[in-house]
Amino acid sequence: MALPAREQVTYWGIAAAVFLVVLWYLGDVMLPFVLGAAIAYFLDPVADRLERLGLSRALATALIAVAAVVLFVVLALLVIPSLIRQATELIEIAPVLVAQLRDFLVSRFPDIVVPDSQLRQTFDQVGQTVQSRGAELLNTVLASVGSILNVVLLFVIVPVVAVYMLLDWDRMVARIDTLLPRDHAPVIRRLAAEIDASMSGFLRGMGTVCVILGTYYAVALMLVGLNFGLVVGFVAGVLTFIPYVGAIVGGALAIGLALFQFWGEWHWIVAVAVIFQAGQFVEGNVLTPRLVGTSVGLHPVWLLLALSVFGSLFGFVGLLLAVPVAAALGVLARFGIEQYRMSRLYRGREALQDGEEE
Numbered sequence: 001m002a003l004p005a006r007e008q009v010t011y012w013g014i015a016a017a018v019f020l021v022v023l024w025y026l027g028d029v030m031l032p033f034v035l036g037a038a039i040a041y042f043l044d045p046v047a048d049r050l051e052r053l054g055l056s057r058a059l060a061t062a063l064i065a066v067a068a069v070v071l072f073v074v075l076a077l078l079v080i081p082s083l084i085r086q087a088t089e090l091i092e093i094a095p096v097l098v099a100q101l102r103d104f105l106v107s108r109f110p111d112i113v114v115p116d117s118q119l120r121q122t123f124d125q126v127g128q129t130v131q132s133r134g135a136e137l138l139n140t141v142l143a144s145v146g147s148i149l150n151v152v153l154l155f156v157i158v159p160v161v162a163v164y165m166l167l168d169w170d171r172m173v174a175r176i177d178t179l180l181p182r183d184h185a186p187v188i189r190r191l192a193a194e195i196d197a198s199m200s201g202f203l204r205g206m207g208t209v210c211v212i213l214g215t216y217y218a219v220a221l222m223l224v225g226l227n228f229g230l231v232v233g234f235v236a237g238v239l240t241f242i243p244y245v246g247a248i249v250g251g252a253l254a255i256g257l258a259l260f261q262f263w264g265e266w267h268w269i270v271a272v273a274v275i276f277q278a279g280q281f282v283e284g285n286v287l288t289p290r291l292v293g294t295s296v297g298l299h300p301v302w303l304l305l306a307l308s309v310f311g312s313l314f315g316f317v318g319l320l321l322a323v324p325v326a327a328a329l330g331v332l333a334r335f336g337i338e339q340y341r342m343s344r345l346y347r348g349r350e351a352l353q354d355g356e357e358e
Contacts, residue, residue: 023314023318023321024313024314031320032157032158032161033157033161034320034321035158035161035162035320036157036158036159036160036161036162036164036165037161037162037165038203038320039158039162039166040161040162040165040166040169041169041200041203042203042204042207043064043162043166044166044169045200045204046060046064047060047061047064047166047169050063050064057167057170058167061163061166061167064166065159065163068159079230082230083230083231083234086228086230086231087231089228177189191331191332191335194331194334195324195327195328195331198327198330198331199323199324199327199328202323202327203323203324204291205288205291206240206241206291207241208287208291209240209283209287209288209291210237210238210240210241210246211237212287213236213237213240213246213279213283213287214233214234214236214237214238214240215233215237216233216279217229217232217233217236217237217250217254217275217276217279218230218232218233218234218237219233220233220275220279221233221254221272221275224268224271224272224275225268226254226257226258226261226268226272227257227261228257229254232250232253232254232257233250235249235250235253236249236250236251236253236254236276236279237250240283242300242303242304242307244300247276247279247280247283250276251273251276254272254275254276255269255272255273255276258272258273302326302330303322303323303326305326306322306323306325306326306329307319307322307323309322310322310325
């Protein structure tokens with residue numbers, strides 16, 4: 001005899017509460033395992049495609065691991081040192097840029113901004129704050145990454161977890177399927193498939209879009225000679241994960257730096273603006289429709305809310321889990337609405353008439 005619906009809701013509610021409590025207390029410990037699982041989930045379609053080409057799962061996993069190691073070595077030797085150096089220089093030069101902006105406003109609009117005014121003092125404070133906070137943030141990140149424990153976690157445990165989970169991914173999914181409640185297994189499988197489609201479409205699609213746009217912005221901005229072009233491209237590429245934010249922040253930062261560097265050479269400033277316009281055109285008309293699609297079901301506002309809530313509650317682990325949870329809640333919400341539209345609560349007398357006719 002199946003359990004009543006009320007008891008089932010109670011048990012599943014207790015399980016969800018226990019999961020959140022464990023996540024709250026063990027968030028830092030779970031970080032390498034969550035990262036490893038995310039990497040394995042991201043690369044599972046690649047392994048599946050290699051299997052369809054005739055390779056075994058073990059050989060496909062080994063090939064992906066070797067390619068990842070080569071890519072990491074190239075990034076560590078060529079890109080990461082330059083990125084850190086440019087980020088440090090940008091933080092150090094921030095007060096100079098703010099001072100130049102202040103002087104520009106004073107010279108162009110003397111009636112609005114006068115020397116020793118409150119606005120002038122505000123500009124000075126902004127520059128000092130950016131320098132102090134930015135340097136503090138960068139030093140904290142570098143110190144945390146440079147610690148022995150975090151090096152072990154990030155460069156040993158995460159790859160090992162990712163490789164093992166990628167190797168056993170299909171077996172794990174099949175094992176979980178055998179543990180589903182038999183009465184609800186078909187519905188759970190359907191919802192899981194919809195969650196996977198929504199989550200994979202966004203994570204894999206937007207991840208690829210971020211890499212393509214970040215690389216394009218960085219290379220194009222460095223080719224036109226913009227200082228800190230690598231940092232701007234990296235920031236714009238990462239923030240592209242949040243719709244519209246990457247273009248706004250990256251474009252404002254790049255054009256602002258171009259105004260200070262190329263003042264009077266308007267063709268270079270226009271070139272920087274054209275780079276971002278071209279990037280947004282390609283993203284909106286080519287990359288996002290082809291790689292992400294239109295049926296992902298994650299509204300930008302819903303995504304921002306999930307990132308804010310889970311990031312504030314569970315830190316970096318919460319940020320990693322925000323998109324999967326948002327995708328799952330979106331699918332469950334649509335399922336709940338579907339059930340509501342079929343219920344007597346929604347249909348009212350129409351449902352009673354249909355019941356009488358039957």
